[in-house]
Structures are given as structure tokens and as C-alpha cells.
Amino acid sequence: MQIYLPIAEVSVNAFLILGLGGLVGVLSGMFGVGGGFLITPLLFFVGIPPAVAVATSTNQIVASSFSALLAHLKRRNVDIKMGWVLLLGGMAGSGAGMVVFNYLKSLGQVDLLVRLCYVVFLGIIGGLMFFEALRALRRAKNGTTPRKRRERKLVHKLPLKMRFRTSGLYISIIPPVVVGFFVGILAAIMGVGGGFIMVPAMIYLLGMPTKVVVGTSLFQIIFVSGFTTLLHATTNHTVDIVLAVLLLVGGVIGAQFGTTIGLKLKAEQLRFLLAALVLLVCGKLALELLLQPSERYSISVYQGH
Amino acid sequence: MLRWLIPLLICALPLRAEEVVLGLSHSEVSITADFDGSELLIFGAVKREAPIMDPPLEVIVTVAGPSTPLTVFRKDRVAGIWINNSGVTMDRAPSFYALASSAPLSDILSRSENLRHDITINRAIRAVGISGRAGSVGEFRDALVRMRTGEGLYQVLDSQVTFREQTLFRTAITMPANLTEGTYTTRIFLIRGQEVVNWTSTPIEVRKVGLERFLFSLSRNQPLLYGLLSLAIAIVAGWGASGLFRMLRNG
Numbered sequence: 001m002q003i004y005l006p007i008a009e010v011s012v013n014a015f016l017i018l019g020l021g022g023l024v025g026v027l028s029g030m031f032g033v034g035g036g037f038l039i040t041p042l043l044f045f046v047g048i049p050p051a052v053a054v055a056t057s058t059n060q061i062v063a064s065s066f067s068a069l070l071a072h073l074k075r076r077n078v079d080i081k082m083g084w085v086l087l088l089g090g091m092a093g094s095g096a097g098m099v100v101f102n103y104l105k106s107l108g109q110v111d112l113l114v115r116l117c118y119v120v121f122l123g124i125i126g127g128l129m130f131f132e133a134l135r136a137l138r139r140a141k142n143g144t145t146p147r148k149r150r151e152r153k154l155v156h157k158l159p160l161k162m163r164f165r166t167s168g169l170y171i172s173i174i175p176p177v178v179v180g181f182f183v184g185i186l187a188a189i190m191g192v193g194g195g196f197i198m199v200p201a202m203i204y205l206l207g208m209p210t211k212v213v214v215g216t217s218l219f220q221i222i223f224v225s226g227f228t229t230l231l232h233a234t235t236n237h238t239v240d241i242v243l244a245v246l247l248l249v250g251g252v253i254g255a256q257f258g259t260t261i262g263l264k265l266k267a268e269q270l271r272f273l274l275a276a277l278v279l280l281v282c283g284k285l286a287l288e289l290l291l292q293p294s295e296r297y298s299i300s301v302y303q304g305h
Numbered sequence: 306m307l308r309w310l311i312p313l314l315i316c317a318l319p320l321r322a323e324e325v326v327l328g329l330s331h332s333e334v335s336i337t338a339d340f341d342g343s344e345l346l347i348f349g350a351v352k353r354e355a356p357i358m359d360p361p362l363e364v365i366v367t368v369a370g371p372s373t374p375l376t377v378f379r380k381d382r383v384a385g386i387w388i389n390n391s392g393v394t395m396d397r398a399p400s401f402y403a404l405a406s407s408a409p410l411s412d413i414l415s416r417s418e419n420l421r422h423d424i425t426i427n428r429a430i431r432a433v434g435i436s437g438r439a440g441s442v443g444e445f446r447d448a449l450v451r452m453r454t455g456e457g458l459y460q461v462l463d464s465q466v467t468f469r470e471q472t473l474f475r476t477a478i479t480m481p482a483n484l485t486e487g488t489y490t491t492r493i494f495l496i497r498g499q500e501v502v503n504w505t506s507t508p509i510e511v512r513k514v515g516l517e518r519f520l521f522s523l524s525r526n527q528p529l530l531y532g533l534l535s536l537a538i539a540i541v542a543g544w545g546a547s548g549l550f551r552m553l554r555n556g
Contacts (some may be wrong), residue, residue, distance in 0.1 A: 002482065004340040006517040047483075059535045066543030169329055182470030182481055221455045226362075226536050233532030237524050241535050242338075248539055252546030289386040297448035298389070301375045 007050040014246055016046060019305035020162075021060065021108045021250025027072070027257020028251070030265075031199070031274045032213065036061050036192030036225075037122065037281060039247070044054075049241065054191035055232035055239045056247070061193045061225040063248035064255045065218045072215030077168045078168035079212050083219035086180035086198070091183020101189050117190050119286045125200050126278035132204075133272035137293060140268055162221045175206060184224055189257050191228075193221035196278055203271075210266040210267040307453040310436040323353045323362070325493050325505050334480065334489075334511040342482040344507070347405075347491060348475035358497070361404065363413040364466045364474045365494040370401030370458075371487030374503060382478050393445035400485040403452075405462035405476045419444040422494065422501060426450055426459055430533070484511055484519075545554035 003014045018044050022034035035239035036057050043053035072078050179201045183194035195217045202213045233239040262270060330346030347366050375398055381390035404426060405411060419425055430446055453459040456483060466476040489509040495502040513521050524531045 001307060002339060002341040004336055004338055005514060006484065006520045009483065009485055032507060059539050063539035063543040066540050067546045070544065229539075230529070230532040231534055233535065234526070234528040237528060239524070239532060239535050241520055241538070243526075243533070244535055245538060245542075247544045254544050256546060256550040257541075289388075291387075292382070293380055293387055295452070296380045296387075297445070297452065298378045298380075299375055299391075299449060299452060300378060301373055 003242065004244070005048075005052075005243050006241050008048050008056075008243060009240065010047055010049070012046060012048070012243075017243065017246040018250040020046070022254040023065075023066075023248035023250075024060075025064045025254020025256075026249075026258040026261070027256035028061075028195075029260075031195070031258075031270060033200075035064060035115035035194055035251075037190070037278075040191055041285070043243075043282065047149035048240075051236060051238045051249070051270045052240050052243070053277070055229070055236060056243050057227045058193075058232065059229045059239055059241075059244045060247040060251055062176050062222055062229065063244075064251035065225065067192065067252040068259055069215065069218040069222060069256040071256065072193060072218060075263075076166070077211050078219055079164055080216075080219065081162075081206070082164050082169075082176060082208070083211075084166055085176045086161070086183075086211050086216070087182025087219040087223050089177035089182075090184040090187070090220055091113040091193075091227060093181035093186075094186075094188045094224055094227055094231075096181070097185035097188025100185065113191055115285060115289060117186065117287065119282055120191075120281035121186065121197060122278050123286070125197060126275050126282055127199055128204075129271055129275035130279060133268055136268035137272060140266070150187065150304075164208075167206075167212050169206070169208065171206065179205060180220065183220075187224050187228060188231075192197075193225050193281045195221050196274075199274070214262070263285075307335065315340075321356055322358075323351055323495060324503050325364075325495050326350045327491070327493050327505055329491065329507065330511065332450050332507070332509055334484070336486065336511065336513045336517055338516055340482060340484075340517075343480045343484075345478045345480055346475065347478065347493070348473075351472050351492060351495060353472075360498050361503070361528075362468075362471050363408050363412065363496040364468050365407075365424060365496060365521055366403075366405045366466055366474075366476050366478075367424060367490075367492045367494075368403045368478055368480075369447070369490050370400070370485055370493075370511070371398045371489070371509045372397035374398075374428075375449075377449050379445065380449070385544060395446070395449065396428045398449065398483050400487070400491065401480065402426050402429055403460040403462065403478045403480075405460075405465045405478065407464065407466040407468040407474065409463045410461070413496050413499060418496075418499065418501050422504070424494065425503055426461065458483070458484065480511075486511055486513055487490070496549070 001014045002011050006010045020039065024039045027038065028035040039057045039060060040053050043057065044050055064250065158174045160173050161170060162173050163170045179198065183198045183211060186197060187194040198220065199213055200216045202208045202211060327349040334343050345368065351362065374394065374396055376392045376394045378389040378392040380387045383390060392491055414424060415462045419428060423429055427446060430449065450459055489511055490506055491509055492504060492506040494504045
């Protein structure tokens with residue numbers, strides 16, 4: 001069934017978009033990532049103009065994350081206090097990111113820089129998680145329990161300490177605000193929720209328990225994505241509501257299944273799978289940069305009707 | 306209305322040896338939610354006062370979408386990676402262009418007439434600025450034409466105009482699903498001995514209607530409301546699905 005998208009001005013197969021939404025929904029429910037880093041390239045692939053794909057995926061992230069967040073709230077897997085602290089940094093970061101984005105746009109190489117950002121961040125994070133998860137899986141197989149490291153990290157030394165009961169932490173709020181800020185910048189530049197950066201940052205930098213991390217990152221993602229959607233809708237007019245509805249119908253259903261699957265898997269397995277997925281996307285984007293493209297030319301139409 | 310308009314037009318035209326009278330299957334293309342392309346039938350007749358002359362008459366039909374400025378970028382390998390290294394800005398390029406003729410175009414149209422009336426696709430595209438290390442503008446324009454031809458947006462339909470008895474002609478042009486909104490222009494040229502004898506043009510309105518129109522206008526005129534609406538739909542859908550699944554699970 002073909003559907004004409006009013007903002008994107010292209011006709012697409014409705015079931016294809018529903019399927020894409022569903023696939024990304026499953027992943028977002030499983031890993032607590034918004035799925036923006038997957039859905040944006042997938043939308044490019046089916047022929048949606050890049051500007052519309054980026055803006056609309058942020059709206060879709062809100063929907064699939066909201067559904068997943070409710071599922072996590074029910075299981076008390078959300079550290080709301082930590083969520084607000086992260087959000088504080090996230091909002092500021094998103095605003096700063098927009099400034100950076102517009103500056104890069106004026107240089108005329110925003111495409112390349114967004115792509116490089118993807119490759120570098122997905123590569124680093126995917127790689128780190130992959131090896132960490134591999135070690136954890138081996139430990140689980142050998143039956144030895146990991147030594148609990150109780151070193152006094154940076155998060156314990158800084159001032160402005162706060163108690164986060166759900167996470168079982170008593171740490172300074174400076175690192176979470178900085179993490180939120182950094183993720184906010186990347187969210188604005190890369191058009192993603194930023195879960196794939198935040199989840200590892202929370203685990204490795206803040207030392208939060210994995211189960212809480214997923215729900216808490218969803219909490220922050222919803223607000224940052226919502227804010228970004230509004231920015232896109234008011235400045236670039238590139239949010240396609242019909243495309244968003246199709247994606248989110250598939251997405252919200254997928255997210256429910258994803259959450260159920262995620263609860264059945266062990267934390268190390270989850271991390272291993274997410275790492276593999278991140279590396280896969282990174283590898284594909286890197287290849288596009290390194291190999292000679294089949295089409296060397298591209299058209300960039302000036303917006304504004 | 307067309308029935309009234311054609312005789313009226315004929316009367317209004319100054320007396321010439323041969324004139325073209327044009328009809329369209331529809332003068333408006335409505336983009337609805339299930340829009341999947343459209344076929345436009347263009348037909349007409351040659352009105353003449355004198356007997357048919359030699360050499361024979363030929364017909365060229367063009368349909369052009371609204372023109373916009375655009376940039377064509379070319380990727381080059383720089384420090385091991387492929388990046389947009391040079392680009393050419395086209396002053397204006399039609400979003401859609403179909404060119405149909407009653408015989409191979411190169412046989413029936415002279416260079417100077419093409420230059421005067423901007424008939425071929427290359428003439429419909431205007432290139433100006435060059436940034437970076439662009440080789441020749443032609444290379445970039447060719448790439449643009451190649452890519453848009455691949456999408457069905459640019460069409461060259463040689464010998465696709467049926468021309469009967471030197472009087473009646475008709476052709477069908479397929480408009481793809483990825484049409485841009487705007488005023489499209491249909492032009493008909495009568496050619497004799499590689500020279501344009503007479504030509505006429507008529508507009509075709511391509512418009513979004515219904516829900517498509519409503520959403521498009523809302524996004525332009527009330528962007529904040531539109532953004533909030535998208536978010537509200539997203540949250541309600543997320544929340545609704547969550548509730549639905551809970552209900553399903555509990556029995």
C-alpha cells in the first residue's frame with residue numbers, strides 16, 4: 001500500500017515503514033536506546049530526504065521510548081532523580097549542539113562531520129562494550145564472580161554530592177550533568193536520542209547498575225528528543241507527521257516485545273548484543289566513507305517553498 | 306469549461322498560417338494520501354487556414370515542474386575517505402521535466418531554436434556558481450540529469466507523440482509518485498523545417514488536497530502547534546500501546 005508523505009513529498013510503501021518502526025521498536029525496548037542511530041540511516045535507505053529523516057526520527061524516538069519507559073517504570077527500573085540531573089545537562093547540551101550544528105552547516109560539510117561523528121562514537125563505544133561484555137560472558141561461563149572494585153573514582157571525589165537511592169549511589173552531580181550535556185550536544189548534531197552513548201557512560205563512568213540504566217536513559221531521551229522535535233518543526237519544517245505515525249505504530253508494538261525479550265536476557269548478553277549492533281552500523285558507515293561510492297554525485301535542493 | 310475555452314482562445318489568437326490548439330486530460334493533479342503517480346494525457350490539433358505545406362510538421366511537447374536552485378556535489382577521495390569535494394550550484398533546475406516529440410529530437414529541432422525556446426533538458430537547467438575544484442559544469446549537469454532520469458523525474462520521449470494527418474496529435478506523460486507541489490507548465494511547439502512555427506503553453510496545478518493539504522499548511526503556518534501535535538500523537542500512541550499490552554497480558 002503506497003502512501004504519499006505530505007512533508008517529505010515522496011510516496012512510500014506503508015508496510016515497509018511499519019516494519020522499520022517495529023524493528024527499531026524491538027531494539028529500543030531491549031536495550032533502552034532510542035534507535036535513532038538505526039532509524040535515520042534506514043530511512044535514508046528507503047528514499048526519505050535526509051532532513052526529514054533526521055527530524056522525524058526524533059519524534060518517533062519519543063513514542064517508542066515513552067512506551068518502553070512506562071514498562072520500565074512499572075518495574076521500578078527508573079532512577080528519576082538521576083534522570084532529572086542528566087536532563088539538566090541534556091537540555092543545555094542540545095541548545096549548544098544546535099549552535100555547533102548551524103556553524104558546521106555554514107561551513108558546508110555538515111554531512112561528512114555527522115557521518116564521522118557516527119563512525120568515531122559508534123566505533124569507540126561499540127568496541128569498548130564489545131570487549132567488556134566478552135570478558136563478562138567468559139567470567140559467567142567460568143563460574144567465577146567478578147571482584148567488586150571499590151576504588152575511589154573521580155565521581156566520589158568531586159563536590160556537590162547527592163544520594164541516588166534507586167541506583168544505590170552517593171556521588172557528585174557534576175559527572176552526570178557533564179554526561180547529559182555531552183549527550184545533548186551529540187543528540188542535536190547527530191539527530192539521535194543518544195542512548196547508545198549514555199547507556200555505557202552511565203555504566204562505566206557513573207557506575208550505575210545496568211537494569212536501572214536502561215529505564216533512566218529512556219527518561220532523559222524522551223525529553224531531549226521532544227525538545228529537538230520542536231526545534232526541527234519550528235525552524236526547518238521537516239517533521240513529517242504521517243511518516244512519524246507509521247513509524248510509531250510499528251515502534252510502540254515492537255518496544256513492548258523488546259522490553260519482554262530484554263528482561264529474559266542476562267545483562268552481559270544484552271551488552272554484548274548491543275555492542276555487536278553498534279559495531280555493525282559503525283562498520284557500514286565506515287565502509288561508505290572508505291570505499292568508492294557507486295554514485296559520486298549528490299543533489300542538495302534548497303529548502304523553502 | 307474546456308469546451309467553451311478552446312473556441313474562445315482560437316478567436317482571440319491573431320491570424321497565422323498554422324496554430325496549435327491544446328487539450329489536457331486534466332488541468333489539475335491532486336495529491337491525496339494514496340497518490341501513486343498520475344498519467345497526463347496531452348492532445349490537440351493544428352488549426353490552419355491554408356493547405357498543408359512542405360516539409361511536414363512535427364510536434365514537441367514539454368511538461369516542466371517548478372524550478373528551484375540546487376547544488377550538485379561530487380565526492381572525491383581526500384586523505385583516504387570520500388567526501389563532497391566540489392559542487393556546482395544550478396541557478397534553477399525543474400523538479401520535473403518531460404520532453405516528448407513526434408520524431409527524434411535531433412532531426413527536427415535546430416540548435417538556434419532550442420536556444421531560443423529552452424526546449425531540451427540541458428537548456429532547462431541554468432548553472433552559475435562553481436565552488437571547489439569543479440571540472441566542467443557540464444559534468445555536474447549530466448550527473449543531475451542522469452540521477453533525475455533514474456527517478457523518472459526527467460524523461461525524454463523521442464517519437465512518443467502520435468501525430469495524425471498533420472493535424473491531430475496526442476501523447477501520454479507519466480508523472481511519478483514523488484512529485485513536488487506547484488504550477489507545472491505544458492508547452493506545445495509546432496516545428497517545420499527545424500524552425501518553431503507556433504507554440505502555446507498552459508499551466509497544470511499540482512496540489513496536495515485533503516489531509517495532505519491540511520498537514521502541509523499546518524506545518525508551515527503553525528509550526529509550534531504542528532510540533533506539539535506530533536509530540537502529543539507520539540506520547541498518546543506510546544502510552545496507548547503500553548496500556549493495551551498491559552490489558553492483553555492481564556487477560
